[in-house]
Amino acid sequence: MTHQGARWSPLGASITLVVLCLLGIALGSAVGSTGFESWLNAWHDEVAWQIVWDIRLPRSLGACVAGALLGLAGALAQGLFRNPLADPYLLGSASGASLGVAVALALFGGNPFATEFLVRLGLTGAAFVGAVLAVLLTLVLARGVQHTLRLLLAGVIVGVVLGALASLITLMRPDVLQGMQGFLLGSTSFIGWTSCILMLSVLLVCVTFAFALSRVLDALTLGESTALSLGLPLAPVRVALVCVLALATGTAVAQTGLIAFVGLAAPHLVRSVVTTKHNWVVVLSTLMGGALLLAADLLARLAIAPQEMPVGVLTAVLGGGYLLWLMYRSQTMRGTR
Amino acid sequence: MNMPLMALRVRDVHVSLAGQEVLHGIDLSFVAGRWTSIVGPNGAGKSTLLKALAGLLPVSGRIFLFDQELMAMDRKLRAQQLSWLGQNETASDDLRVWDVVMLGRMPHQEWLATPSSQDHAIVETALRATQAWDWRERSLGQLSGGERQRVLLARALAVQAQVMLMDEPLANLDPPHQVDWLEQVRCLTAQNTTVISVLHELGMALHADDMVVMQAGRIAHQGACADAATHRAVEAVFNKRIAIHALDGQWVAVPKL
Numbered sequence: 317m318t319h320q321g322a323r324w325s326p327l328g329a330s331i332t333l334v335v336l337c338l339l340g341i342a343l344g345s346a347v348g349s350t351g352f353e354s355w356l357n358a359w360h361d362e363v364a365w366q367i368v369w370d371i372r373l374p375r376s377l378g379a380c381v382a383g384a385l386l387g388l389a390g391a392l393a394q395g396l397f398r399n400p401l402a403d404p405y406l407l408g409s410a411s412g413a414s415l416g417v418a419v420a421l422a423l424f425g426g427n428p429f430a431t432e433f434l435v436r437l438g439l440t441g442a443a444f445v446g447a448v449l450a451v452l453l454t455l456v457l458a459r460g461v462q463h464t465l466r467l468l469l470a471g472v473i474v475g476v477v478l479g480a481l482a483s484l485i486t487l488m489r490p491d492v493l494q495g496m497q498g499f500l501l502g503s504t505s506f507i508g509w510t511s512c513i514l515m516l517s518v519l520l521v522c523v524t525f526a527f528a529l530s531r532v533l534d535a536l537t538l539g540e541s542t543a544l545s546l547g548l549p550l551a552p553v554r555v556a557l558v559c560v561l562a563l564a565t566g567t568a569v570a571q572t573g574l575i576a577f578v579g580l581a582a583p584h585l586v587r588s589v590v591t592t593k594h595n596w597v598v599v600l601s602t603l604m605g606g607a608l609l610l611a612a613d614l615l616a617r618l619a620i621a622p623q624e625m626p627v628g629v630l631t632a633v634l635g636g637g638y639l640l641w642l643m644y645r646s647q648t649m650r651g652t653r
Numbered sequence: 654m655n656m657p658l659m660a661l662r663v664r665d666v667h668v669s670l671a672g673q674e675v676l677h678g679i680d681l682s683f684v685a686g687r688w689t690s691i692v693g694p695n696g697a698g699k700s701t702l703l704k705a706l707a708g709l710l711p712v713s714g715r716i717f718l719f720d721q722e723l724m725a726m727d728r729k730l731r732a733q734q735l736s737w738l739g740q741n742e743t744a745s746d747d748l749r750v751w752d753v754v755m756l757g758r759m760p761h762q763e764w765l766a767t768p769s770s771q772d773h774a775i776v777e778t779a780l781r782a783t784q785a786w787d788w789r790e791r792s793l794g795q796l797s798g799g800e801r802q803r804v805l806l807a808r809a810l811a812v813q814a815q816v817m818l819m820d821e822p823l824a825n826l827d828p829p830h831q832v833d834w835l836e837q838v839r840c841l842t843a844q845n846t847t848v849i850s851v852l853h854e855l856g857m858a859l860h861a862d863d864m865v866v867m868q869a870g871r872i873a874h875q876g877a878c879a880d881a882a883t884h885r886a887v888e889a890v891f892n893k894r895i896a897i898h899a900l901d902g903q904w905v906a907v908p909k910l
Contacts, residue, residue, distance in 0.1 A: 398745055528765065535756055538808070539742030541709050546759045546812075547732025591792045593752050 324589045326596040333603035337380050340610035344376025347617055370509075378507030378571065379613040379627070380606040381515040383578050385568035387605015388522055390579030391586070391598050392561045395533035396554065397464055404565040404579035407467070407558070408450035408474030413569040415478045416446020417499045418485040421492035440511075440570045443499070447566035450474055451558070461554045502575035502628030504613045511571045518567045523602055525560045529553050530594035575628045577635020578608050584642060659717075660685040660816050660847035661706055666714035668698075668705050675701050677870045679714070683863075685815075686845040688838050690858035690878070693867035693890055699851040700740060700820050702867065706849065707737045707818050718816065732760035736814035738805060740821040740851070746794025750804050753793060754779055757811030779807040782837060784830075798825035806834070817841065819850040823857060835860055855887065855895065855906035866890055878904065 324332075345368050346355040354364040354372075389404030396402070405411075420442035455461060458470035486496050532553045535543035543550055568575070582605040586597055609627070612634065616625040661683040668676040675698050683689055691699045704710045708723045708731060716723040718734060736757070757779070758772040768776075780786040783803040793801060802825045809817060823831050835857065838848050842862070852858040859878050866874040866886045874886030884897040884904070895906045 531759065531764075534748065534752065535759065537745040537748050538753065538756065538805070539739060541704065541707075541739045542737065542742060542756075542808075544709055545707055545732060545735070545737035546756065547729040548759070549728070587747055591747065591749050593748065597747075 323591060326590050326592045326600065329586075329590050329600055330596075330603060333600065333607050336607045337603065337610060340607060340614065341373070341376045341380060344379070344610065344614055344617075345372040347614060348372055374509045374512045375504055375507050376610065376613065378512045378515065379504040380610045381512060381519055382504065382507070382568045382572045382575070383582075383609025383612075384602045384606035385515060385519055385522070385564045386575065386579035386609070387582035388519070388526060388598060388602040389561050389564040389568070390581075390605065391583040391594075391601035392526055392533075392557055392564075393579070394583050395530075395536065395594055395597070396557055396561070397468060398536060399468075400584065401580070402468075403577075404561065404568075405475075405574070407471040407562065407565075408454045408478060409447035409562060409565045409569060410574050411475045411478035411482065412450020412453075413443040413447040413566070414496070414500060414574070415450070415482040415485075416442035416444075418482040418492065418496055419446075421495050422485050422489045439499075443573075444566045444570035446478075447569050448562055450478055451562040451566075455558070461558050462551060498626070499573040500628075501626040502573035502631070503626050504572055504609070504616075505624065507571060515567055515571055518563060519602070522560050522564045523599065525556065526598045527595050529557055529560075530598050532557075533594040533598075573628060575609065576632040577639070578605050578612075578631055581635045581638055582608055584639075588642075658685040658719075659683065660719060661849070662717040663706070664715045664717075666705060666712050666716060668701055668710055668712050670701065670710075675870050676705065676712075679705075679872060681865065681872060681875060683847060683849060685719075685847050686842055687862040688842050688848040688850070689863040689865060690861035691849065691851045691865045691867060692853075692855060692858045692887060693873070696869075697867040697890070698870040699867055703818050703820050703849065703851050707735060709737070729760055732814075733812070734815050736809045736812035736817045738809040738817070738819040738822055740824065742805075746792055748793055749789070750780070750785060750791055750793060750796070751776065751789040753804055754785075754789075754807045754811050757808045760812060775813060776807075776811050779811040780804075782810060783807040784833070799827055799830065802826055803830065806837075810837075814846075816847045817849070819848070821853065822850055823852065823854055831857060855897075856904075859897070859904040859906065 348354065348367065348371070354367045357364040358368045359365070386404055393402040393404055393406060394400055417439055420439050424438060454467065454470045454474045457473065458467040461467060486493050532543065532548050532550065535546050535548055540550070583597065583601040586600040586604050590596065590600060609631065612630045613627050616627040616630045619625055619630070659682050663679050663681040666676060666679040667674060679702060691702065693699050701710065705712045706716065708716070718726065718731065723731065754776045755768060755772065758768060758775065762768065762772070777786070780789055783806050785800070785803045785807050788796060788800065788804070793804065796804065806822060809819065822834060826834065841848055858864065861878050864876060864878045864883050864887070865872060866883070868890040873890050874883060876883040887897060887906070888895060894909055896909050897904055897906050
């Protein structure tokens with residue numbers, strides 16, 4: 317895809333996105349069923365403080381960080397597979413996480429976003445373990461990471477098979493259906509401070525690694541042979557990047573469920589405003605993912621207030637619309653060239 | 654007698670692709686500072702040979718780059734001495750032309766280092782040499798096929814390697830830029846760079862110093878381009894459907910109708 321018109325400098329774009337994220341978090345802490353008042357009264361009202369500090373703030377920050385993890389994973393997937401339609405879930409992590417949650421729900425019963433700490437931890441852990449195991453299974457089936465097409469196909473196979481198993485469990489245990497559906501749609505409602513700190517730590521590790529290894533993604537844009545001829549250690553870097561991809565996706569999925577399209581759309585949005593190397597693409601996609609999910613989270617809370625929509629529904633609708641627009645725009649551009 | 658310096662030596666190299674042997678025991682030597690073109694019919698194994706010379710394929714047999722065993726060399730050191738320009742490699746559209754050419758400096762840079770002023774100067778020289786300087790701020794996707802090829806050529810030049818391997822470097826280039834490429838190669842060999850290129854355009858290939866003629870995974874002939882024996886060998890591998898004649902002090906290949 318080619319992008320013309322006004323270009324942003326990478327630095328300018330990052331500063332804008334950081335400001336947007338901060339604004340979003342501030343706004344997120346001011347929006348809710350008790351309204352803006354809680355925010356104003358927070359300094360002298362115990363309950364208002366609790367609402368802002370323990371519920372709204374971690375939720376907004378968590379949405380931002382989860383989105384950032386997905387944006388980063390999306391940028392890595394698209395760079396690694398040299399495919400603009402690659403998304404963070406394509407190595408089977410989504411269906412792996414679903415299967416993990418289905419198994420956990422069938423064992424413990426109940427709601428995936430239940431407040432009891434142990435159940436929460438069990439489900440989060442199950443989703444994470446499921447996602448990581450699914451990626452490992454994909455790697456085993458593809459016999460390593462060197463053959464990109466084989467890896468993609470293995471990801472599809474693992475996705476279909478594990479998805480079918482998860483459906484089978486839900487079919488046999490209809491009582492887990494609602495909880496399962498909640499997980500599949502994704503939600504940012506129940507992120508607490510622990511989740512925030514966990515996700516932030518993982519994000520820092522992942523961004524550091526991705527940034528440091530990004531020059532291999534630059535070289536890969538010219539094809540595998542050229543990348544090899546430049547003396548790059550392609551094999552170990554690929555393994556490392558797949559690990560970072562799996563870790564980032566697994567962490568986000570475990571905390572927020574399957575949130576659609578953020579990972580796919582964030583790198584596209586970045587590339588539509590900035591033409592730059594992968595080190596910046598990685599950083600900017602991370603910030604863009606954060607801003608996107610934060611915005612979606614705000615909308616989900618405001619759209620049918622005082623009710624709330626699952627944020628995954630919103631990202632799916634908005635993300636789908638955006639990709640459709642992108643598709644038609646690139647078609648017309650090709651037509652005029 | 655002084656033996657000429659050999660840039661690349663190939664000893665009994667066999668290559669198999671997908672379980673089938675496509676190169677059957679190749680023995681070749683390439684003299685340093687000369688331009689060799691590799692020609693032959695489709696499927697003769699030209700591109701495979703070039704990839705093997707670049708160390709991009711697992712081979713049985715031995716290849717030496719200036720007396721060092723190619724496969725045993727440190728990969729970065731090898732990348733500094735040997736530059737590669739592939740054929741039909743899918744390049745994604747999103748990188749800027751400047752950044753693409755700067756990738757050629759990678760073998761000379763530390764892992765996280767920013768490009769030095771020398772790197773900048775070399776990239777500029779390479780871009781100007783292929784007349785791609787004006788597009789340096791554009792992304793690869795905004796260029797036509799021929800323009801892209803010139804950027805990729807600049808990328809290969811920016812490595813400033815002693816040995817350059819090019820697979821179909823003239824693809825998509827219009828005649829004036831093909832002539833530019835020819836002069837570029839002459840310039841490189843004048844600076845003692847060894848150039849080895851796979852070429853379909855026989856007329857262009859005959860401008861090289863030496864020629865390797867391939868057929869069915871074997872070397873049919875290696876010799877000077879001006880040599881009559883070389884011309885006969887080329888005509889033979891193309892089933893005598895072409896003839897090589899002299900015209901204005903150049904060799905041309907014409908179809909035999």
